[in-house]
Amino acid sequence: MKPAFSGADQPSGALIDACVHCGFCLPSCPTYVLWQEEMDSPRGRVYLMKAGLDARAEMTPTFVSHFDKCLGCMACVTACPSGVQYGPLIEKTRAQIERHYERPLGERLFRSILFALLPYPARLRIAMAPLVIFGPLLRALAGVLPRRIRSLIAVAPQPTLASLTTRAPEHTPAVGASRMKVAVLTGCVQRLAFAGVNQATINVLAAEGCTVEAPAAQGCCGALALHAGNIDQARALARHNIEVFERANVDRIAVNAAGCGSSMKEYGELFHDDPAWADRARAFTAKVRDISEVLTEVGEPRAKRHPIKARVVYHDACHLAHAQGVRSQPRALLAAIPGIELLSPAESEICCGSAGIYNLVQPEPAAQLGERKARNIAALEPDMIATGNPGCTLQIAAAGRRLGYSWKIVHPIELIDRSIKGTRERGD
Ligand code: SF4
Ligand code: SF4
Incomplete structure (x- = not known):
C-alpha cells in the first residue's frame, strides 16, 4: 500500500492527537450540517488525517473528496473545547493532496487557470476587463454555459473601468x-x-x-x-x-x-x-x-461620526470570526455610528459557502450554504449587509439574487467612512 502522506509538509501527529473525538464540533460544521456524514465532519476528517499519517490510508478519490468538501471555515476551531488546531492540519493535508494526487484532467486545468490568474493582480485585471462590458450579458447567458463557467460567472464581481484602473x-x-x-x-x-x-x-x-x-x-x-x-x-x-x-x-x-x-x-x-x-x-x-x-x-475616535439611519445585518466572515477570533471589534465600530440598528442572522457561525475558491470548485454545496445564509439574512429584512471579506460579499450577493433579493452589501469600513464624511445612506 502506498501511504497517503509522504515527504515534507505532512500534518502534525501531535496536533491530530489533540482531538479526543468528543463530537462537540459536529453541529458547527457546515458539511456535517448538510449531509450528516461522519467523514464530512471535523472529527471524521481528523480521523482520516491520522489514518493518512499512520500509513493506513491511501490517496484515493474518496479519501481526497472528504477534504475537498471541507470549506476550511474553522467553525470547528471555535467549537472545539480541546483546542484542536484544525487550520494547520487541513492546510498540510491539502498540500499533500496537491503534491501526491492526480486530479482528473478537467479539474486540473480549471485549478491551474484559477491559480495562474487569481493571485496576480496584473493578469486578473486583463481577465476581468471584458466583464466591464459583457458582465451582464454573460450572467444572462450563464444557464447555457458549462457548469464550471456558470459557477465562475455567478460569483464574479462586476468591475467598472474605474475600479480596474x-x-x-x-x-x-x-x-x-x-x-x-x-x-x-x-x-x-x-x-x-x-x-x-x-x-x-x-x-x-x-x-x-x-x-x-x-x-x-x-x-x-x-x-x-x-x-x-x-x-x-x-x-x-x-x-x-x-x-x-x-x-x-x-x-x-x-x-x-x-x-x-x-x-x-x-x-x-x-x-x-x-x-x-x-x-x-x-x-x-x-x-x-x-x-x-x-x-x-489606535484609541479613542478622533473623527466625528454622523448618523446613518439603517438596519444593518453584520455577517461574520469565517476567516475573521473563527480563524482570527475577531467578532466584537467590527460590531463595536458599527454600533458607534448613530442611527445604525445592528442585526445578527440566525446560524451566524455557519459559513456562507464562499471559502476561497470553494464556491468555484464545489459549486453545489456552496450554493446550498449560500441560499441558507441568504434566507437567514432575509428574515431580518435589512436595509444593507456589512461584511469584512470580498468573497462573502460576492457569495451572499449571488445567493440573494437567486432568491430575488438585490441587497446593498458593504464593508464595515465603508460605513465608517461614510459616517465620518456625513454621506447619506439608504437614499434618505
Ligand atoms: S473547517 Fe469548516 S467545513 Fe472543514 S471541518 Fe471545520 S467546520 Fe467543517
Ligand atoms: S470538538 Fe475538537 S476534540 Fe472534539 S471531536 Fe471535534 S475536533 Fe475533536
Missing part, C-alpha cells in the same frame, strides 16, 4: 498628529473589484490619526493558494510581501479582507522550519491586524 495612493498623511504608521494590504480581487473599500480604509485610518502607506510593489498575500494546498506558491507570494512591507517600516499592517488577514497571521507557521525566513515571517505576522483591530487599538 484606480490605484490606492502610496502615501497618505495622518489628519492631525500621527498616532501610528500603518500599511494597508490592497489585495487582489479587493483592489480590482472593491477599490472603494481600500480607499475607505485609507480615509478612515488617516482621519483617525494614522500615517498610511500602501506600497505599490505589494502582491497577493497567498491566502487562496495556502488554503487550497498550493503551499509552495503561497510561500513564494508571502516572501515577496514580507520584503515589501519590511521596507515600509510600519507599526501595523492593516488588512480589510478576512481570508488575507488570516493567512498573513499564519506566516510564522508557514516558515517555522525555514531558518532564512522564520524570524522575518514572525516579525511580519506580529504586525498584521484586521482593520477593525487597528481602529480599536
